[in-house]
Amino acid sequence: MKVIMLENIEKLGNKGEVVNVKKGYARNYLVPRALALYATPANMKKLGSIQAELKADEEKKLLELKNLAEKIASVKLTFIRKADEQGSMFGSVSDNDIVVALKEQDINIMRSNVQMEHHIKELGEHNLQIKLHKDVVANLNFVVEAEAEVEVEATEEVRAEVETEVEAE
Numbered sequence: 001m002k003v004i005m006l007e008n009i010e011k012l013g014n015k016g017e018v019v020n021v022k023k024g025y026a027r028n029y030l031v032p033r034a035l036a037l038y039a040t041p042a043n044m045k046k047l048g049s050i051q052a053e054l055k056a057d058e059e060k061k062l063l064e065l066k067n068l069a070e071k072i073a074s075v076k077l078t079f080i081r082k083a084d085e086q087g088s089m090f091g092s093v094s095d096n097d098i099v100v101a102l103k104e105q106d107i108n109i110m111r112s113n114v115q116m117e118h119h120i121k122e123l124g125e126h127n128l129q130i131k132l133h134k135d136v137v138a139n140l141n142f143v144v145e146a147e148a149e150v151e152v153e154a155t156e157e158v159r160a161e162v163e164t165e166v167e168a169e
Contacts (some may be wrong), residue, residue, distance in 0.1 A: 001026050002048060006054070008134075009035060015058065016043075016051035062133065068107065071079035071136035072130055076141060077101045083123060083146035092119035093144055098128065101142075120144060 001023045005013040013019040021030065030036035037043050037050075046106055063138045078099060089163050095114040102109055113135075115129040130138045 004039050005037040006035050007035045015054040065132045065136040069136050072138040080145050080147050087123050089121050090161045092121045094119045
């Protein structure tokens with residue numbers, strides 16, 4: 001059975017293409033979820049306008065995603081995790097941590113967009129790719145710091161402030 005794709009489905013077809021699928025797949029899955037239309041003679045006549053509309057929507061979406069990719073690339077995230085004296089982390093930074101941190105920066109992405117082979121279990125600077133679209137990939141740079149180092153830096157800042165106050169008096 002021939003259908004006109006309304007969405008990109010990996011290993012099946014892209015928007016606006018006419019593909020051949022099994023009747024049950026079209027009837028029970030693709031058409032009810034508005035992923036495809038039956039390729040009837042009436043719909044085939046509309047195919048040109050459907051493709052033009054889909055192309056315009058795709059270009060608009062690509063532009064928005066490119067702007068989002070630039071915004072993600074400009075963000076610098078810092079994760080603070082517990083670590084021992086040798087620098088081994090007790091926890092890790094997962095894809096969910098990345099999504100939550102970006103959401104705090106008003107950047108909404110899905111967890112499936114984060115291209116992470118395994119959780120980050122090392123301190124230091126890391127680079128990660130976020131696949132927003134098949135043509136748009138954003139690079140995210142972030143730092144993982146040990147909790148003890150951050151506390152030491154904070155106490156040094158407090159001591160410096162106290163010393164300046166004492167000197168001023």
